[in-house]
Amino acid sequence: MMQSSSSSSVPGNFISKDTGAYDLGELDQALFLYLDGQDPNTLHDQRQSQGMRPPTLNIFPSQPMHVEPSSTKISTGLVSPSTSGSKRPLEPSMELANARNDASSGPEPAKSIKREGSRKGPTSSSEQEGPKTPDPKTLRRLAQNREAARKSRLRKKAYVQQLESSRIKLTQLEQELQRARSQGIFLGGGSLFGGEQGLPVAVSNISSDAAVFDMEYARWLEEHHRITCELRAAVQEHLPENELRLFVENSLVHYDEAMNLKSMVAKTDVFHLVSGMWKTPAERCFMWMGGFKPSELIKIILNQIEPLTEQQILGICGLQQSTQEAEEALSQGLDALNQSLVDTITADSLSCPPNMANYMGQMAMAINKLSTLEGFVRQADNLRHQTIHRLHQILTIRQAARCFLAIAEYFHRLRALSSLWLARPRQE
Structure with a gap:
């Protein structure tokens, strides 16, 4: 043991x-x-x-049990x-495993840092750019702004094209005037408007400014027909009021262009406006001081824009009354001018040959008085301009659209009546 x-x-x-x-x-x-x-x-x-x-019991202990x-x-x-x-x-394998774990765990902080950096980047850019999904009100406002900018660009482009075409027409007109002067005759302005045949007159009877006005007015009529067709189509399509407003304002601006054309020719040849040679025969019958009578136009369109509210009826009635009073004042002033001219040129005896000294004095006085005729025509055009703008203010957008359509149709029928009158069969 x-x-x-x-x-x-x-x-x-x-x-x-x-x-x-x-x-x-x-x-x-x-x-x-x-x-x-x-x-x-x-x-x-x-x-x-x-x-x-x-633990097991040691059966054969070699030492005491307590040891x-x-x-x-x-x-x-x-x-x-x-x-x-x-x-x-196993230590190399454990070291390799630990090295792999360290290598795998090593890029994780960098990845997390990159992820945090990538997260921070978009958040900062989003904070600078604002919300990615704005509310519907902002989207609607942006869409309206884009549409308004697009229409503004289209109007600007059309206006530039219109100016270019006007320049070309003016150049052609100057060439025609030079040829007419060389030939010694010129057809009257009435020959430019649908169906009316002008008579050959002397070149001295119509000025170059009047001829330019006739050409520009013919162009204005063509443009007026196009704008009226667009307005009629917009009314028939039942467009919203904000879109229909653009067509109504285009018509209103187009009437202002006609007033500007008349004001330019009134400085140089007011008799051309008063005579109505730039109008058709049927239109001349209803002319008043170089244009339409505003009070008569209100009567014509009053039945075309119903129903009207009580406030609108009061406004239109007040406008009609004030317009009639202004027309009467201008008519009385024009009658007084006519009487004064008659008195001036008949102050001396109407013998032939006249006394040249008295004759030249009377003509000088008559010319000074006749210069006030331009003022009457300008005041009449201002009254027409104010009447149209006042109607636009009183009426709603759709009522104003129907109003402008009624005015355009009224003058179109007068021009058509003139063409039919001139084309009627004549009895021998």
């Missing part, structure tokens, strides 16, 4: 004596691992079985080298 204990203790002492030298426990453990196919799971199971093995048996020392000595030996071949 003592020999066995001594023999058993000798290997233990021999094994645990020098740990720095070659260890037989490590060789045995390495041999076991090689035979087992270097399966770490088996070793792990062995470790668990040894670690979880419950730890040497066999356990031997076993622990055997196990410790095995575990140390098992740890050593």
